[in-house]
Amino acid sequence: MCIRNMLVGIVLCIAAPAGADAPRYRVDYLGDGWTGTGINRHGDVCGSMSPDGTALLAGVSKGGAPFEFLPLPEGMQSSRAHDINDEGVIVGSVCPNQYVITAPTAAVWRPTPEGYEVEVFEPLPGDPYCAAYAVNNVGDIIGASGFWGWNLSTGVRFSPEGTVPLPEGMLSGDINDERVIISNNRLLDLDTGELTVYDLPEGRWQGFVAAALNNKNDFCGYILGYSGCSTFPMRYRQGVGWEYLGGCATTTSATAINDRGDALSYYYYTASGVTFVPEGYFSLGELIDGSQGEYYVQWGGANGINNNRQIVAAARNGFNGPIGAILMTPMNTGPDCGAIRKFSAKCREGKLTAKVVSSLPEGMELTLTRNGGDAKTVTINARGKGKAKWTGQAGSNVVCIVECPDVECPAADCG
Structure with a gap:
């Protein structure tokens, strides 16, 4: 001990x-x-x-x-x-x-x-x-x-x-x-x-x-x-x-x-x-x-x-x-979508990773979807960042933030 x-x-x-x-x-x-x-x-x-x-x-x-x-x-x-x-x-x-x-x-x-x-x-x-x-x-x-x-x-x-x-x-x-x-x-x-x-x-x-x-x-x-x-x-x-x-x-x-x-x-x-x-x-x-x-x-x-x-x-x-x-x-439960500075996705060996870089407050939760489903909850950390991962993926994948429909959805090709 x-x-x-x-x-x-x-x-x-x-x-x-x-x-x-x-x-x-x-x-x-x-x-x-x-x-x-x-x-x-x-x-x-x-x-x-x-x-x-x-x-x-x-x-x-x-x-x-x-x-x-x-x-x-x-x-x-x-x-x-x-x-x-x-x-x-x-x-x-x-x-x-x-x-x-x-x-x-x-x-x-x-x-x-x-x-x-x-x-x-x-x-x-x-x-x-x-x-x-x-x-x-x-x-x-x-x-x-x-x-x-x-x-x-x-x-x-x-x-x-x-x-x-x-x-x-x-x-x-x-x-x-x-x-x-x-x-x-x-x-x-x-x-x-x-x-x-x-x-x-x-x-x-x-x-x-x-x-x-x-x-x-x-x-x-x-x-x-x-x-x-x-x-x-x-x-x-x-x-x-x-x-x-x-x-x-x-x-x-x-x-x-x-x-x-x-x-x-x-x-x-x-x-x-x-x-x-x-x-x-x-x-x-x-x-x-x-x-x-x-x-x-x-x-x-x-x-x-x-x-x-x-x-x-x-x-x-x-x-x-x-x-x-x-x-x-x-009553103002939604995130400030304008605080999202970067939203990206990439795929390597079937592992799809989406990253959020923002000035959102720590603890804020975002819902990320892959091709309109398979939702993941991302919790923003003290540096304003959050990340979601999906394994075993193939083909084209588009990741979106449910709470921020105006934020462009990045795509990643998993082969």
Whole structure:
């Protein structure tokens, strides 16, 4: 095991922007009583609700449609969803009675042409309970196992070979597509075994509690001091360092972070908001366009943001209406096609490669098609570049950007 210590650099405070242009959002109301807990790049949302006021049931919303319940495995009465990946795989827990929060059994829902296939996992030997908290896009599922279902004590990975403890006593926080796990202020690379510890910012702290990790190893959560007002929502970005996302409170935290570094946060019984990079902080309510009707965003329930800046939150539908989950989608979702400086394609030995060079923001996603189909999603990196590859090609191939029909489509001959 290799351990690195990351020293603290400059601590930045993120203030409300002066005169910054707030993006406008449209709203899809996903259903009364639902709480969204995760979102993927397609805008699909997983979550849970209580139809009878006691037992929870897990569900999924696809593309802004209302939630639908997920199937229960045989012998189970309640369920709970925690995370969803880009393939639509959902992880959470199930229970043979109504107490899925205090007596969970980890479960995964894998989409099939007919619906979903549900698999139930075993806890570690000697433990009665376990739950799955996070899933990445390469198939890793992490969670926890323990004696007390409401406070599971051992971080685990649910593998095809069985349930195994995480190395170095890591608790389960989140896992990214690089197979890096976060637990408090520690990152563990499952491939290399390298453990990186991030020193806390200057001050007198009890510790940092992580909530989410992105694919660049940026993370967010809260830092806890010793006084009544010494908890702060925090973000750590590689190359930037620790950032305070707001002032102190008794209960507050950042809850989610995308690959751009945009982070959601909340203050208990007060407000929920987002700190965009580089625009700064906005309350979620002020982002909703007036054409969308009356939505009163709640302080809790802001639990997911994807690279397209879609946000899952909770809102009251009308002044006296019910509270439920909402999907917030930017109204100007399309890329600035004029920012694409070069779009090219070439083919060598049957491998077709298309490249985009632009000044588009990092994390922007483009859809590239080959001969009108065979679509690939390209994510723009920090240098404004993106690339897609197709193997086993022959003949003439024309590659186009779906979102930018006016950009000339390059052709490449694969022989």
